[in-house]
Each structure stands twice: as structure tokens, then as C-alpha cells.
Amino acid sequence: LYFNGFTLNQMSFGGLALGIGLIVDNAIVVIDNIVRLRENGRSLRDSALTGTSQVGGAIVASTLTTSVIFLPVVFMRTISGMLFQELALVVVFALLCSLAVALTLVPMLASRYLTLNRGEAVGGGGPLARFGAWFRRVESGYARRLAVAIRHRTIVFLVTAALLAGAVLLWPLLPVELAPQTDADEIDVDLEMAQGTNIAVVNEYLHELERIVREATPMDQVRHLTIEIRPGDAEVELSLRGAGERTMDSFAIADRIRRETAGRIPGAEIRVQAQSGLWMLRRLFGSGSGSAVQLELRGYDLELADQVAHNLQRVMERIPGIEDVNVSRREGRPEQNLIIDREKIANLGMTVSDIAQTIQTNVGGARAGVYREGGDEFPIVVRLQPTDRLSSLDLGSASVRTGTGRVVPVSAVVSTERRRGPTTIERVDGQRVTYITANLAAGAALGDVIGDLRDRLSDFALPADFSLLYGGEYEEQQQAQRDFTLSIIMAIVLIYMVMAAQFERFLDPVIVMFAVPLALVGVVPTLLLTGTSLNVQSLMGIVMLIGIVVNNAIVLVDYINLKRREDGLGVTDAVLESARLRLRPILMTTATTVLGMLPLAIGGGAGGEIQAALARAVIGGLTVSTLITLVVIPAAYTGVHDLMGRLGRG
Numbered sequence: 001l002y003f004n005g006f007t008l009n010q011m012s013f014g015g016l017a018l019g020i021g022l023i024v025d026n027a028i029v030v031i032d033n034i035v036r037l038r039e040n041g042r043s044l045r046d047s048a049l050t051g052t053s054q055v056g057g058a059i060v061a062s063t064l065t066t067s068v069i070f071l072p073v074v075f076m077r078t079i080s081g082m083l084f085q086e087l088a089l090v091v092v093f094a095l096l097c098s099l100a101v102a103l104t105l106v107p108m109l110a111s112r113y114l115t116l117n118r119g120e121a122v123g124g125g126g127p128l129a130r131f132g133a134w135f136r137r138v139e140s141g142y143a144r145r146l147a148v149a150i151r152h153r154t155i156v157f158l159v160t161a162a163l164l165a166g167a168v169l170l171w172p173l174l175p176v177e178l179a180p181q182t183d184a185d186e187i188d189v190d191l192e193m194a195q196g197t198n199i200a201v202v203n204e205y206l207h208e209l210e211r212i213v214r215e216a217t218p219m220d221q222v223r224h225l226t227i228e229i230r231p232g233d234a235e236v237e238l239s240l241r242g243a244g245e246r247t248m249d250s251f252a253i254a255d256r257i258r259r260e261t262a263g264r265i266p267g268a269e270i271r272v273q274a275q276s277g278l279w280m281l282r283r284l285f286g287s288g289s290g291s292a293v294q295l296e297l298r299g300y301d302l303e304l305a306d307q308v309a310h311n312l313q314r315v316m317e318r319i320p321g322i323e324d325v326n327v328s329r330r331e332g333r334p335e336q337n338l339i340i341d342r343e344k345i346a347n348l349g350m351t352v353s354d355i356a357q358t359i360q361t362n363v364g365g366a367r368a369g370v371y372r373e374g375g376d377e378f379p380i381v382v383r384l385q386p387t388d389r390l391s392s393l394d395l396g397s398a399s400v401r402t403g404t405g406r407v408v409p410v411s412a413v414v415s416t417e418r419r420r421g422p423t424t425i426e427r428v429d430g431q432r433v434t435y436i437t438a439n440l441a442a443g444a445a446l447g448d449v450i451g452d453l454r455d456r457l458s459d460f461a462l463p464a465d466f467s468l469l470y471g472g473e474y475e476e477q478q479q480a481q482r483d484f485t486l487s488i489i490m491a492i493v494l495i496y497m498v499m500a501a502q503f504e505r506f507l508d509p510v511i512v513m514f515a516v517p518l519a520l521v522g523v524v525p526t527l528l529l530t531g532t533s534l535n536v537q538s539l540m541g542i543v544m545l546i547g548i549v550v551n552n553a554i555v556l557v558d559y560i561n562l563k564r565r566e567d568g569l570g571v572t573d574a575v576l577e578s579a580r581l582r583l584r585p586i587l588m589t590t591a592t593t594v595l596g597m598l599p600l601a602i603g604g605g606a607g608g609e610i611q612a613a614l615a616r617a618v619i620g621g622l623t624v625s626t627l628i629t630l631v632v633i634p635a636a637y638t639g640v641h642d643l644m645g646r647l648g649r650g
Contacts, residue, residue, distance in 0.1 A: 006086055006089075006090070011083060011084065011086040011087045012086050012087065012090050014087050014600070014610075014611045014614070015086065015087040015088070015089075015090030015091045015094070016090060016094070017596075017597075017599070017600050017611070018087070018091055018544075018596075018597065018600070018611075018614070018615070018618075019090065019091050019094035019095065020596040021592050021593035021594070021595060021596020021597055022066065022091070022094070022095060022098070022548070022593055022596070023094050023095065023097070023098035024098070024589075024592050025059075025062070025098075025551065025589040025592065025593065026059040026062070026063060026098050026099050026101075026102035026103075027098065027101065027102045027106045028585055028588045028589050028592065029055050029058065029059050029102075029555060029585045029589065030051065030052055030055060030059065030102050030103075030106050030107065030110075031106060031110060032584055032585040032588070033051035033052075033054055033055045033585075034047045034048055034051035034052070034107065034110045034114065035047075035051075035114075036051070036581065037050055037051050038114065044110070044111050044112070044114055045111050047110070047111075047114075048107040048108070048110045048111035048114075049107070049111075051107070051110075052103060052106075052107040054559075054562060055555070055558070055559075056103060057502055057558060058554055058555045058558035058559070059099065059102060059103070059555075060099065060103075060502070061498060061499060061502035061503075061554050061558070062550070062551035062554045062555065063095050063096070063098070063099040064498045064502075065495045065498050065499065065547045065550050065551065065554065066091075066095055066544075066547040066548055066551065067092045067095055067096065067547070068491065068494040068495060068498055068547065069487075069491040069494070069495070069543055069544060069546055069547035070088035070089075070091065070092050071490070071491075071494060072486065072487035072490040072491060072494075073085065073088045073487055073540075073543065083536070084536075084540055087540075135584065138583070139580045139581075139583050139584070140580070142579070142580065142583055142630070143576050143577075143579065143580040146575075146576060146579055146580075146630075146631065146634055147572075147576055149631050149634075149635055150572060150575065150576075150634060150635055150638050153635045153638070153639050156631060156632060156635045157632075157635070157639075160518070160628060160632050163521045163628070164517055164518065164520065164521055166521075167520040167521045167523070167524040167525070168520065170524045170525065170528060171520075171524055173528060174524065174527055174528065174533065174534040175445030175447060175448055175533040175534065176445060176446065176447025176448070176477070176533060176534045176535070177445045177446035177447055177473075177477065177533045177534075177535050178446055178473040178474075178476055178477040178480065178535060178536060179473075179535050179536055179537070179610075180532075180533060180535050180537060180609045180610060180612070180613050181251070181440075181442075181443075181609070185223075185239060185240040185241065185242060185250065186237065186238065186239055186240065186250070186274075187237070187238040187240065187250055187253060187254050187257065187272065187273070187274050188235060188236075188237055188238075188272070188273050189209065189213055189235065189236040189237070189238070189257060189261070189270065189271075189272050190233065190234075190235050190270065190271045190272075190273075191205060191206060191209050191233060191234045191235065191236070191265070191268055191269075191270055192232070192233045192268065192269040192270075192271070192326075192330070193205065193232055193233060193267060193268050193269075194232070194267065194331050195232050195330055195331055195333040195334070195420070196232070196333055196334040197232055199229065199231060202229060202231075202232065202233070202234055203229055203234075205234075205265050205268055206227055206229055206234040206236070207227075208264075208265060209234070209236055209261065209264075209265060209268075209270070210225070210227055210236055212260060212261050212264055212265075213225070213236050213238070213257055213260075213261070215260070216256055216257045216259075216260035216261065217238065217253060217256070217257060218248065218253070220246075221240055221241055221246040221247070221248055221253065222238050222239065222240055222241070223239045223240060223241050224239050225237070225238055225239070226239070232330075238253075240253070250274040251274050251442035251443075252442065253274070254272050254273065254274035254442075255441070255442055257272050258272040258323065258324070269326070271324035271326060271439070272323075272324060272439075273324065273439050274442075292438070292439055292440045292446055292472070292473050293316075293322060293437060293438040293439070293440065293446070293449060293450070293453070293472065293473075293474070294435055294436070294437045294438075294470070294471045294472030294473070294474070295312060295316075295435070295436040295437075295468060295469070295470060295471070296428065296433050296434075296435060296468070296469040296470075296471045297309055297312065297433065297434045297435075297436065297466065297467075297468055298428065298431045298432065298433050298434075298466065298467045298468075298469065299431075299432060299434075299463070299465055299466035299467070300431075300432055300465065301463075301465075302329070302425070302432065304463055304466075305329070305432070305434045305466070306327070306329060306434070308462065308463065308466060309327045309329065309434045309436055310327060311460075312436050312457075312460070312468075313325045313326075313327055313436055315456050315457065315460065316436065316438055316453065318456070319449065319452050319453055319456060320441075320444075320452070321440060321441045321444030321445075321448065321449045321452070322438045322439075322440065322441070322444075322449060322453075323438065323439045323440070323441050324438055324439045325436065325437070325438040326436070326437050326438065327434065327435075327436055328426065328434055328435035328436070328437065329424070329426075329434050331420060333420060334418070334420055335418075335419065335420065336416055336417070336418055337416065337417045337418075337419060338359065338395075338414050338415075338416055339414065339415045339416070339417060340352055340355050340413060340414050341413050341414070341415070344412070344413045345413050348402040348403060348404075348406075348408070348413070349402055349403020349404060350400070350402055350403060350413070354400065355400060355410065355413065355414065358398060358399075358400045358410060359395065359398070359410065361382070361383060362383060362384045362395065362398045363383065363384070363395065364383065365381040365382060365383030366381065366382055366383070367379050367380065367381055367382075368380045368381070368382045384398070395410060396409060396410050396411030396414070396416075397409055397410070397411065398410045400413070435471075437472070445533050446473055446474060446477065447477070447533075447534075450470065450474050477536075480536050480539070481539070484536070484539040484540070484542075484543060487543050488542070488543055488546060491543060491546045491547065492513070492516065492546060495509075495513075495546065495547060495550060496509050496510075496513060499512055499550070499554065502554075502558075503557075503558070503561070507640065507644070508557050508561070510640075511553070511557060511633065511636050511637050511640055512550050512553040512554055512557055512633070513550070514553070514632055514633060514636045515549045515550050515552070515553040515625055515629045515632070515633060516546055516549060516550065518549065518624070518625040518628045518629060518632065519542070519545040519546070519549045519621035519622070519624075519625045520621070521621075521624050521625065521628065522620040522621040522622070522623055522624025522625055523538075523541075523542060523545065523617050523620050523621040525620065525624075526616055526617065526619065526620025526621070527613075527616065527617065527620070530601075530616050532612070532613050532616050532617075533613070535613055537610065537611065537612075537613035537614040537617075538613040538614060538616070538617045540614050541613065541614040541615070541616070541617030541618045541621070542617055542621070544614070544618055545617065545618055545621040545622065545625075548593065548618065548622055549621065549622060549625045549626070549629070551589070552586045552589070552590065552626055552629055552630075553629055553633045555582055555585065555586065556578060556579060556582050556586065556629075556633055556634070557633065557637065559578040559581065559582050560574050560575055560578040560637060562578075563577055563578050571637070571638055571641045571642070572638055575634045575637055575638055576634075579630065579634050583630070586626065586630065587626075590622060590623065590626045593618070593622060594619050594622060594623060597615040597618055597619055598615075598619070600612060600614070600615035601615035601616045601619055
């Protein structure tokens with residue numbers, strides 16, 4: 001963190017929390033193998049040296065596979081990708097340090113301080129003896145059942161394929177959004193009135209809104225309330241107590257205020273928004289409004305754009321899950337336009353500049369000279385008295401001199417027109433754009449709402465030269481999905497390359513890669529059962545899973561190859577013996593990773609929901625895939641080698 005200039009923030013702390021369960025995995029595998037050799041009668045020094053060398057290649061490969069999955073993330077240039085760069089680098093550095101410790105410090109300490117006597121079983125005669133004996137029975141039972149599963153490989157593969165197909169079929173049921181909705185401690189109540197409304201009137205309505213908000217809000221949940229007034233609009237801002245100090249979340253309070261303020265102030269638009277814990281991201285992803293749903297209506301004609309935008313607003317207001325629909329272009333500011341009759345002034349020998357100068361002198365004033373006193377100069381500005389410039393009628397009676405010296409009233413050459421002018425004109429890529437924005441109701445997922453909106457707007461007729469785009473969070477969500485899809489593909493390729501280099505053959509990495517799709521069998525049901533959406537956090541968890549789930553398979557396949565190479569065992573005997581001996585470290589590493597992420601998955605505390613989706617995806621995918629891997633990988637190993645043997649004989 002220090003040498004890379006990182007700060008302690010939500011992402012770096014998340015990386016440290018995620019790394020807690022992962023960094024002990026390498027040490028567990030090394031210590032387990034050392035203990036296994038010590039139980040078989042080896043000396044402490046020999047157990048440490050041989051035990052570390054036997055699994056050294058496997059833990060190097062597993063660490064590299066977990067590290068390389070973050071490589072595509074580091075080079076992502078979208079906002080969502082940049083968010084995870086800190087997390088990725090923190091986890092990678094922690095894993096590399098843990099690998100160095102597992103290969104150096106752990107064997108050294110084991111060779112000197114391991115308390116297990118030569119040939120003694122784990123637990124000895126102490127209180128752990130019964131657990132050790134029970135676990136040895138579990139290992140033997142697992143080996144017997146695995147032998148049955150290997151004899152019936154076809155059934156194993158069919159059941160696995162059915163589970164995977166079920167997970168794929170359940171995938172569309174996952175709600176989709178950009179980022180998880182997180183409870184924050186701020187609620188904004190915006191009051192918007194017509195442009196040109198007297199600020200005294202706005203102030204009167206603001207105090208009425210404040211009274212309604214105070215009545216609708218449980219004030220024991222509020223730290224303080226502030227109001228702000230601006231020309232044409234105002235705001236009531238609630239700062240809530242911390243999440244641990246209140247009984248209602250911010251979304252429930254916002255819904256309550258929204259119900260109580262609806263229709264209470266005539267002529268005003270009121271929008272209530274509970275700021276998500278990721279509200280700054282919403283401002284980055286959108287047009288700066290902080291709203292979750294955003295449509296971009298592009299077209300040159302402003303009046304026609306206003307009509308279409310309000311038609312879209314009415315459609316959006318009928319969609320469940322959408323609240324506080326708003327059109328970015330407000331009703332124009334009242335203005336009086338003076339239209340000069342160019343033909344008349346040309347006949348009278350005047351120019352547009354002459355008329356403009358006269359109007360400026362009468363209304364805004366003109367500098368007639370300076371007044372000097374004591375070395376200071378004060379400008380002398382001449383203009384009509386306030387009572388003579390109250391309206392455009394007074395302006396029309398002002399006189400202007402023609403080119404021939406005649407004096408005519410301004411009204412003789414100028415006509416007036418009342419209308420409203422746009423306060424702002426927003427552009428994207430040179431095109432005029434009108435934003436139609438909305439907030440999501442509590443619990444509504446962005447993907448589901450956009451899906452309903454697309455269905456409603458499928459037959460919406462746009463005028464010629466107008467286009468409608470989905471922007472804001474949805475646009476970034478689509479880009480994030482594309483980036484993470486590419487990251488998953490690159491991660492699979494990089495993991496295969498690392499394993500091919502480690503195993504020095506192309507077949508064994510293919511067997512290990514059978515573990516990757518099995519993660520979906522655990523991820524999808526876990527997200528559905530916990531009510532977690534598919535967002536950038538859970539997608540990041542799936543990317544991490546690709547590197548984590550292969551670790552157990554790497555340890556198992558590497559040990560099978562070791563048994564075949566050093567002990568001369570056949571394929572089936574090597575698989576059964578290796579699976580029995582590697583069961584303990586596989587279960588221990590899985591348990592430490594799951595338990596290390598459990599506090600994150602609970603999502604307690606302020607902002608805890610941000611990392612909860614990632615942890616839940618990893619826990620569900622890793623737990624289920626480990627249990628399936630213990631059966632599928634041995635079955636796949638024997639099946640592939642039997643097939644290669646038959647092809648070789650053929």
C-alpha cells in the first residue's frame with residue numbers, strides 16, 4: 001500500500017479482508033504434507049525438506065493462477081475496472097508474500113518447532129485424538145466412495161452436467177444492476193418550481209415542505225436537517241444517524257417522505273432521493289444528476305424535444321420500480337424579445353446599433369461622464385427613472401433620432417414578443433440532448449427496470465431526426481459486463497498457460513479446467529437465496545473464483561502425478577491414494593477461505609453491502625465446486641487417461 005501510494009479505503013480494506021482467507025492456503029498445504037511425512041516416521045528435517053519440495057510446484061502454480069486473474073482487471077480502463085485495481089493489487093501482493101513465507105519460513109519453523117513425534121498420529125493421545133481418528137475414517141470412506149464413482153464415471157458426468165445446466169437455466173433469474181444498493185446516511189428532498197418564480201414564494205413553499213418532511217420523518221433517526229434555497233428551486237437535506245444507531249434504513253425513510261409529500265405543494269415538483277453508498281459513482285456514470293435511470297433524447301428542435309421528453313416521462317411513471325421521473329430541461333425562463341423592423345429603420349436612415357444603443361441607455365444606462373472628488377473618480381450613469389422603465393410599454397415610448405434628425409418613438413420600429421427561453425442547452429457529441437432521469441424504488445434492480453422500460457418503449461414513435469439512448473448507470477453496466485466477460489476469457493487462457501508451464505504437458509491443465517464451470521453450480525443458487533443481484537462486485541467474485549477453484553484441482557492432480565512418478569502406482573490407484581491424502585488440505589484451505597470471507601458476506605456495518613456480493617459469490621462457488629471437484633476431477637483424470645490409453649493402443 002505504501003510503495004504504490006494507495007490509501008486505506010473501501011477497496012483496499014476489501015482486498016485485505018479477501019486476502020485473509022487466501023494467504024494461509026499455501027502454508028496449510030505445506031504443513032499438512034510435512035505432518036503427513038512425520039506421521040510416516042520421517043525426521044523433522046527430512047519431513048520439512050521433502051514435504052515442501054513435493055508440494056512446492058503445486059502451491060506456486062495455485063498462487064500464480066489466483067494472481068493472473070487480476071491481470072486483465074489491472075488494465076481495464078472503464079470506471080468500474082479502475083475501482084478494482086487497488087483491490088486486485090492488494091490481493092496479489094498478499095498472495096505473493098504468503099507464497100514466499102510458505103516456501104521458506106514455514107518449513108524452517110516446522111523443522112525446529114513441530115511438536116509431532118516421529119510416527120505419531122495427529123492428536124496423539126490428547127483431546128484431538130478422537131477427531132483425528134474420526135477424520136481418518138472420513139478419508140477412508142471417501143476413498144471407498146470415490147472408487148465407486150470412478151467405476152460409474154458416466155453417471156458422475158451426467159449428474160454434473162445436469163447441475164451445470166440447472167445453474168445456467170437459473171442465471172436469467174438473477175436481478176442485474178451496476179452496483180449494490182447500499183444504505184447511506186443522507187436523504188435529499190428537492191423542490192422545483194417554474195422558472196421566474198419569485199424567490200419569496202419559493203421560500204414560503206420551502207418552509208411548508210420542511211414542515212411536511214419533519215412530520216413524515218422519525219426525527220429520532222435524524223442527526224440534523226438543513227434547507228437551501230436557490231432561484232426557482234430549493235432543497236431539504238436530511239443527515240441521518242449511523243446505520244447502527246437507527247432502526248430504519250434510508251430507503252424506507254425516503255419512501256415514507258415521498259408518500260407524504262406527493263401532491264401537497266401545488267405547482268411544485270418534489271423528488272426524494274436516498275443517497276446510495278455509491279452515490280459518487282452514480283454521478284460519474286450519469287450526467288451528474290446522481291439518478292439511476294437515464295434516457296438521452298437527442299434532437300435539434302428544442303420545443304419538439306420537450307414534447308417528446310414529457311411523453312417519455314408519462315410512460316416511465318407507469319413502470320413499477322421507477323420513482324421521481326424528471327426531465328432535465330426545465331420550463332424556459334420568461335423573457336421579452338424586442339424585434340426590430342429592419343426595413344423601417346433602413347428607410348429612416350438608422351441601424352440596429354442605433355436602436356440597441358437607445359434601449360441600453362434608457363434601461364441599463366450610459367456613462368455620461370465622471371465626477372472627481374479628492375483624487376477619486378465616480379462614473380455618472382444616465383438612464384430613465386425607475387417609474388419610467390417598469391415594462392416594455394414604457395420602453396416603447398422612448399424616443400430615437402433618425403438619420404434626418406426626426407424623433408420617433410421606439411415602438412414605431414420595434415415590436416415585442418413574450419416567450420420563454422431555454423435556461424441551458426446540453427450537448428453530447430455536438431447533438432442537443434435532453435435527459436429523462438428517474439430514481440429506483442427500494443429493492444428494484446436496474447436491469448429489471450430497464451427491461452420493462454425497453455418493452456414499453458418498443459412501439460414508441462420518435463420524430464424524424466430524433467434518437468433515444470440508454471445512458472447513465474445502464475451504459476456503464478453494459479460496458480462493465482463486456483469488460484468482465486473479456487477478463488474471464490483472458491483469465492481462463494492465462495490460467496491454462498500457467499498450468500501448462502507447471503505440469504509441462506497440455507492434458508493435465510485441461511483436466512484441472514473442468515473445475516472452472518462447476519463454480520456456477522454454487523454461485524447462482526447462492527446469489528438467488530441471499531437476494532443478491534448480479535453487479536460489478538459479484539462479477540468480480542466470479543472472476544476471482546476462476547483462479548481460486550482450480551487451486552484444489554492443481555494440488556490433487558500434481559500429487560497424483562507425483563504418486564505415479566515416484567511410487568510407480570497405476571492411474572486408478574494413484575488417483576484413489578492421492579485423493580485420500582489430499583482431502584484434508586483441500587477441505588482446510590476451502591474452510592479458511594470461506595470463513596475468512598464470511599464477515600464480508602454478512603454485510604454488517606455502514607457500506608458493508610458493497611463487498612458482500614463479491615464474498616457471497618466466492619463462498620457459494622468455492623464451497624459447492626470443492627465438493628463436486630473431489631469427485632469430478634478424479635473421475636475426469638481416470639477417464640481421460642483411459643481414453644488416451646485406448647487411443648494409443650489403437
